[in-house]
Amino acid sequence: MPDAISPLIRTDIPHSARIWNYWMGGKDHFEVDRLAGDAGAEVDPEITTMAVQSRQFLVRSVRHLASEVGIRQFLDIGTGLPTMQNTHEVAQSVSGDAKIVYVDNDPMVLAHARALLTNTTPEGVTTYVECDYHEPEQIIADARNVLNFNQPIGVMFMGVLGHAKTYDDLRRIISTVMDAVPSGSYLTMWDGTTDSQAYVTLCENYAKTGGVPYVPRPQDEIRAVFDGLEMIEPGFVSITQWWAHEDDRELADAQPISAYGAVAKKP
Template sequence: MAENNTPQIRTDIPHSARIWNYWMGGKDNYEVDRVVGEASLEVDPDISTMAVQSRQFLIRAVTYLAQEAGVRQFLDIGTGLPTMQNTHEVAQGIAPESKIVYVDNDPLVLTYARALLNSTTNEGVTTYVDCDYHDPEQIIADARNVLNFDKPIGVMFMGVLGHAKTYDDMLRIVRTVLGAVPSGSYLVLWDGTDDSKAYVTLCENYTNSGGVPYVPRPQDQIRAAFDGLEMVEPGFVSITEWRSGDTQVGETRPISAYGAVARKP
């Protein structure tokens, strides 16, 4: 009999990816996740806004890359649980031939990915690789099976670099991946910053509870990930302010989550 390697989904223990899904208004969460999610809101009421606005930033950034920059390949590193308007849905909705590679190494995320991250078109490709984002060389090797590294790629780090152990490690991860993609590729990146005491406390509580450590960093450290790249207007800003215009959903005030889109020259 073939061995079943599908991880068991525990519904009696809260899971960070499901809690984030709850904050985003998703349905892939359980009562235990919602309880923790609500308790976290008492520490930092802005965390649900950050979750929602991070997805709005993703939608606007991918729309820009596919519609204005002509990018047809995307490498989404640390994707988290699938929810509404995932990268492949946005990109393939504009350019059906788009290819998307999702990267994560969380067994729960990969279980959901197998079921939900499927191409929305016959022309496009959507796949995922099981890889730790601390190992960018392996990510590149696996992504080459799907993506053409001689053509521009949209590299995405959406709220995951706080898991890097150190500032230098964060830069190593980003620069290793960017070093492998050609001129004309783009970096899309946002992360939580340490200018909110409530958010810092929330992250400390999460880390102390046994979660994978997450370190909010100063804005200038996140901004340094874009060194040597050509910023797309409006540059490095709170994610609520990046090309929001008439498409913004929910809060429009700045929050402690900053990012940008930038082109590799």
């Protein structure tokens, strides 16, 4: 944990980003988060698998876009706490000149971003924007200071849109960002689904703690955010079953979990 804790950071209320960090095996959490995380894992033991596999999905998708498609710009919205194999580390390991803009509005995330989200190569660019994803127009305006919106961009919403106020708002956020990026850009997105009652109960219990509610949605609602885009293989699947290359199979758990997503190209 940082030596100095921002007065804006609540240590008496569990926070989803810190709990997620705890489930992933990170170090950036408080006792209240560990208690909430343990309680959640008792209700839904699969949640730690979801946390770990979500990062494997990020690694596989970013690596594919950087190495096979040639994407050199990434806009990672709702970054969460830096852990391991972050977007810039994966992208810049493939292409040293990759540019990554992280977006979050949580004070603890931003404190860590300042310290940890730094270039891994001299020619790359790694920066962050302080903004709420409910304000996509502002995100785009700020990202234009770093990214070239005349060239393809990899847009990422990785397990964060359950915090959207409504489903219509979720669709608005994604469509606003994807309308702003050029043809040849990609949307990478996953989220938890209502397939698992244990996961639904976990989210309901979390809302009772005072944390910002997280709303799981049916698979068809998440799939619909890719309407008008061209999904790459294997399409819309559980994140444990998404891989672009046979070599990635060894990284993936063949059993599906209640977290679904895809990678799709803007025509």
